[in-house]
Amino acid sequence: MRTAVIVFPGSNCDRDAAHALTMVTGKQPAMIWHRATEMSTVDLIVLPGGFAYGDYLRPGAMAARSPILRAVRDHADKGGLVAGICNGFQVLTESKMLPGVLMRNAGLKFICKSVELKVARADTPFSNKYDEAASIQIPVAHHDGNYFAQADELERLEGQGQVVFRYCDNPNGSLNDIAGILNEAGNVLGMMPHPERAMGQNGDQGDGQLFFKSLLDAVG
Amino acid sequence: MTQAQIITDEMVAEHGLSSDEYRILCEHLGRTPNLNELGICSVMWSEHCSYKSSRIHLSKFPTSGERVICGPGENAGVIDVGDGDVVIFKMESHNHPSFIEPYQGAATGVGGIMRDVFTMGARPIALLNALRFGEPDHPKTRSLVTGVVAGIGGYGNCVGVPTVGGEVNFDPGYNGNILVNAMCVGLTRTDHIFYSAAKGVGNSILYVGARTGRDGIHGATMASTEFDDDSEAKRPTVQVGDPFTEKRLIEACLELMATGNILAIQDMGAAGLTSSSIEMADKGGVGIEIDLDRVPQRETDMTPYEMMLSESQERMLIVLKPGTETQSRQIFTKWELDVALIGKTTDTGRLVLSHKGETVCDLPIAPLCDLAPKYDRPWIETPPAPVLEYGDLPDRDAVSVLSQLMSCPDMASKRWVWEQYDRHVMGDTLFASASGSDAAIVRLHDSEKGLAMTSDCTPRYVKADPFTGGKQVVAESWRNLIASGADPIAITDCLNFGNPENPQIMGQFVRAVEGMAEACTALEFPVVSGNVSLYNETNGVAIPPTPTVGGVGLIPDLAQRAGYFGACEGDSLYLLGPTAGWLGSSLYAREIEAMRDHAPPPVDLELERKNGHFVTEAIRAGLLHAVHDLSDGGLACAAADLAIASQIGISLETHDSLPNHGWFFGEDQARYLVCLPASRLEKLQKLADKADVLLTFVGEVGGKDITLGSARMNVTELTRKWEQWLLEYMESKHANGS
Amino acid sequence: MKAIVHIALKPGVLDPQGQAITGALHSMGFDEVTDAQQGKVIELDLQGVDRVAAQERVEAMCSKLLANTVIEQFSVEIVD
Amino acid sequence: MKAIVHIALKPGVLDPQGQAITGALHSMGFDEVTDAQQGKVIELDLQGVDRVAAQERVEAMCSKLLANTVIEQFSVEIVD
Numbered sequence A: 001m002r003t004a005v006i007v008f009p010g011s012n013c014d015r016d017a018a019h020a021l022t023m024v025t026g027k028q029p030a031m032i033w034h035r036a037t038e039m040s041t042v043d044l045i046v047l048p049g050g051f052a053y054g055d056y057l058r059p060g061a062m063a064a065r066s067p068i069l070r071a072v073r074d075h076a077d078k079g080g081l082v083a084g085i086c087n088g089f090q091v092l093t094e095s096k097m098l099p100g101v102l103m104r105n106a107g108l109k110f111i112c113k114s115v116e117l118k119v120a121r122a123d124t125p126f127s128n129k130y131d132e133a134a135s136i137q138i139p140v141a142h143h144d145g146n147y148f149a150q151a152d153e154l155e156r157l158e159g160q161g162q163v164v165f166r167y168c169d170n171p172n173g174s175l176n177d178i179a180g181i182l183n184e185a186g187n188v189l190g191m192m193p194h195p196e197r198a199m200g201q202n203g204d205q206g207d208g209q210l211f212f213k214s215l216l217d218a219v220g
Numbered sequence B: 001m002t003q004a005q006i007i008t009d010e011m012v013a014e015h016g017l018s019s020d021e022y023r024i025l026c027e028h029l030g031r032t033p034n035l036n037e038l039g040i041c042s043v044m045w046s047e048h049c050s051y052k053s054s055r056i057h058l059s060k061f062p063t064s065g066e067r068v069i070c071g072p073g074e075n076a077g078v079i080d081v082g083d084g085d086v087v088i089f090k091m092e093s094h095n096h097p098s099f100i101e102p103y104q105g106a107a108t109g110v111g112g113i114m115r116d117v118f119t120m121g122a123r124p125i126a127l128l129n130a131l132r133f134g135e136p137d138h139p140k141t142r143s144l145v146t147g148v149v150a151g152i153g154g155y156g157n158c159v160g161v162p163t164v165g166g167e168v169n170f171d172p173g174y175n176g177n178i179l180v181n182a183m184c185v186g187l188t189r190t191d192h193i194f195y196s197a198a199k200g201v202g203n204s205i206l207y208v209g210a211r212t213g214r215d216g217i218h219g220a221t222m223a224s225t226e227f228d229d230d231s232e233a234k235r236p237t238v239q240v241g242d243p244f245t246e247k248r249l250i251e252a253c254l255e256l257m258a259t260g261n262i263l264a265i266q267d268m269g270a271a272g273l274t275s276s277s278i279e280m281a282d283k284g285g286v287g288i289e290i291d292l293d294r295v296p297q298r299e300t301d302m303t304p305y306e307m308m309l310s311e312s313q314e315r316m317l318i319v320l321k322p323g324t325e326t327q328s329r330q331i332f333t334k335w336e337l338d339v340a341l342i343g344k345t346t347d348t349g350r351l352v353l354s355h356k357g358e359t360v361c362d363l364p365i366a367p368l369c370d371l372a373p374k375y376d377r378p379w380i381e382t383p384p385a386p387v388l389e390y391g392d393l394p395d396r397d398a399v400s401v402l403s404q405l406m407s408c409p410d411m412a413s414k415r416w417v418w419e420q421y422d423r424h425v426m427g428d429t430l431f432a433s434a435s436g437s438d439a440a441i442v443r444l445h446d447s448e449k450g451l452a453m454t455s456d457c458t459p460r461y462v463k464a465d466p467f468t469g470g471k472q473v474v475a476e477s478w479r480n481l482i483a484s485g486a487d488p489i490a491i492t493d494c495l496n497f498g499n500p501e502n503p504q505i506m507g508q509f510v511r512a513v514e515g516m517a518e519a520c521t522a523l524e525f526p527v528v529s530g531n532v533s534l535y536n537e538t539n540g541v542a543i544p545p546t547p548t549v550g551g552v553g554l555i556p557d558l559a560q561r562a563g564y565f566g567a568c569e570g571d572s573l574y575l576l577g578p579t580a581g582w583l584g585s586s587l588y589a590r591e592i593e594a595m596r597d598h599a600p601p602p603v604d605l606e607l608e609r610k611n612g613h614f615v616t617e618a619i620r621a622g623l624l625h626a627v628h629d630l631s632d633g634g635l636a637c638a639a640a641d642l643a644i645a646s647q648i649g650i651s652l653e654t655h656d657s658l659p660n661h662g663w664f665f666g667e668d669q670a671r672y673l674v675c676l677p678a679s680r681l682e683k684l685q686k687l688a689d690k691a692d693v694l695l696t697f698v699g700e701v702g703g704k705d706i707t708l709g710s711a712r713m714n715v716t717e718l719t720r721k722w723e724q725w726l727l728e729y730m731e732s733k734h735a736n737g738s
Numbered sequence C, D: 001m002k003a004i005v006h007i008a009l010k011p012g013v014l015d016p017q018g019q020a021i022t023g024a025l026h027s028m029g030f031d032e033v034t035d036a037q038q039g040k041v042i043e044l045d046l047q048g049v050d051r052v053a054a055q056e057r058v059e060a061m062c063s064k065l066l067a068n069t070v071i072e073q074f075s076v077e078i079v080d
């Protein structure tokens, strides 16, 4: 599987994502600078976590206007896989590749902890290795993970089964306990929790590995 | 030169120089300085930059060792961790700014200490912070905690370096002066260490990072004077941090370092452009010429004085190899950072500044550094503290005492704090604040080696007996590293004290340093970097003496890391080391009997060594399920930590000759609690006999209760109380309007 | 020329910051406050454009970057 | 009654947000923007106070909670 990680000024989980991808695919991802306007063909693009542009103005807002986003969009339009993790999820909503927004956490504080997620859909390229309705343990670390969408949008999202991960114990006020969603076409996913931090190397259960293995499986 | 301004006595005083210091300065110069020069000299000779009150005592620290590559004197200390890897670390205070503006003060403290580490070529891999606040009921405390914690998280989280450990304490002694000490640990290779000594003549000086504004002018002098009720007026000098710029600065500097273009590099810390340029020149034995018109400026009409004294954050100074200017600039442009060639190294040994075509400063560099005043300030020994006889204290129900201690502000869980810190970014954190280990542990990337880190200080001991307290601080740091499975290597420190012009305070300082030095020598645990913060005093009331120590150790094989979360049903508990039941200056005395300032527990460094080495051996032999050092609250609190972290019951037996308070809560040093299955007892006892250490059976693991003698309490209930205090305190509404 | 952009949450969008402010004010005894909303102001210094063009350009900046129109509404005011 | 509170950084205080916004607008082709500053507006709904009292009370709220007077300045406007 060929993969790429987009690097924005302020990305800080880019290396972590690259490490996880290398672990699972056996190949290092291409690291693509946000000013690039084109990139070679890959199977999966990861928008990593971090604080692109310091999260100034709104998290993800300025990154979503980076030159590379056009290439990311083209890739997605052709059916290529895109995974936005944490700040990457914020970039995807800000660029309207995913519906809704991620607002300040309900408690107004940054939250870093391991949370339990329910796998709401185990038939997507991002989750096919999980059991349907499985409970998994993945860490969150964010200040703005409170998912919001207008009522009609939310209804559509739920109606079309676009929610992939839900919090079992909602840490941030997200509507419908949403932790991760897909676009309508099913090839772009955004999630606040960090699967790359749960690779089983640091005394954790390794529940994040199956996320990357799902992608490997989907690409074939 | 600009026309000579008349320097009045008032101007000299405003710059914090004594009239003697000013006279000496004029002698070195052979003339009177102009205002720019006065400003520059005054910050160089401030306590903060010159260490004038502390230097002669700091030289008592052992600073070398087998693994020490660079001790104090550079931006941070460097130690060898094998296989070509080196670890660079330092701790620094940001006390005064954090009291005035907690969010920005703490944030810029974190930013500043990271720059000290990446300046030397290391990528920061871990942050710690030691925080001391006033009593919880003080009207300012809650908002200070809120702001400081948010500031530390706001900066470290954004830059993307995990905050893995630290300490938070509350004491009325900090009501008027909180302490914010931040530590940064970085990693690089042996052949990728960068130093600050400017080299050669005619080499370009590159300014990179944020533009210079009028912020923090006179921050260094501010950190060197006491607060009084007029401090409000000094407020606008607080700087604002920009972690996004810092993050780019780290990446850009590391990228430039990889090119080999750098001859010397130095961050602009306290006293900004002044101290960075002068220190680089002084260390390299060269002169420096700067054209101030080329300094990137954020505001209009900045004067030379303002530019030289500004403490704008996120700036660095670099001396480049000739011919590499264009390539070097491009790297910073790519990262959208300001970059400018502002001057050259010279052979004059002087700092020459030009502005709008005029020379506005022309100073000899050496006197500003080497000839800075050095004081052997008068000091007096702290009078010996009375010994607290435990026979004088009433007997109390051990379990309700335990519950009270575990939920007191100093012991209660700090979850509210550390959940706001990103502890896992970079993907190498094994143990952070929550993990039930005496030290934080971070993997050296892509290896099976780990670094253990801890920050410690028990100010109540230091206050009662600075010498013993100083020894204890170092011993506790060492013990914490041992208990996590590490080989302790070296420390950094942050010496927070009151006004050194007061002989009592100076006495605390001198004796604490001597105690620390003795322990460092005995434990082969040298000091490789540090910082001194004096004048932590408001209206004549000084903080308790607080020499914080940041210890670093190496875990050669992460499979052998240790913690206190692994206790299993049926395990036996053994206490390592002798117990006299020492309650003087203990947590028990303070919290339960409201008794302070009795003689603290003696520190036997030979015993520390012996017991510590035995623990290392037992851990590496794979004998232990859990291990925990004994500190605040003694045996019972250590057992409670173990029970909470492992979520299992523990029963401790009473002692046949010691009373319950001394046995359960005494704070005798050099002790550890170890937990293992019965099947491994024989092996452990054999090791103990060989090592000649005292191992005492104290209890068992199992069930759901913590039991002290015959009294018991449910572990879930104890956990709840321990978790609850800080959450409730912080969430309870702003009762005091702050 | 200067443009002042006001950005506020659309009605109906839950405002955790506003709620926190109300709560904090109440606990400090400012009971007269019944509700609070927090918004942003962005002041832009502009050069080389006239008023009409400025209005149009700044509106474009808002919808393209400064506001997230899923939850925010904006207004632009051109001064001097 | 309503109070509108404007909070802005004091002159000379570093405004990283404003700098980043300027940079982003430039890279999107909005070159006419020479500088940007970001501030806050807080709208308060008030009950049971008259104009004069309101002004005074809201100023107290600002200096005690809403603004960080170390680095921020505020202005209060009472509207109804």
Ligand SMILES: Nc1ncnc2c1ncn2[C@@H]1O[C@H](COP(=O)(O)OP(=O)(O)O)[C@@H](O)[C@H]1O
Pocket: B048, B049, B058, B061, B071, B072, B073, B074, B075, B076, B077, B090, B092, B116, B269, B270, B493, B494, B495, B527, B528, B529, B530, B531, B532
């Ligand atoms: N208490 C101390 N113990 C050991 N070294 C110290 C101590 N205080 C300062 N130093 C050393 O003195 C030098 C100057 O420190 P400092 O002025 O804090 O550096 P910087 O200008 O980089 O902030 C550093 O090398 C530091 O490690």
Ligand SMILES: [Mg+2]
Pocket: B075, B115, B116, B267, B269
């Ligand atoms: Mg430095």
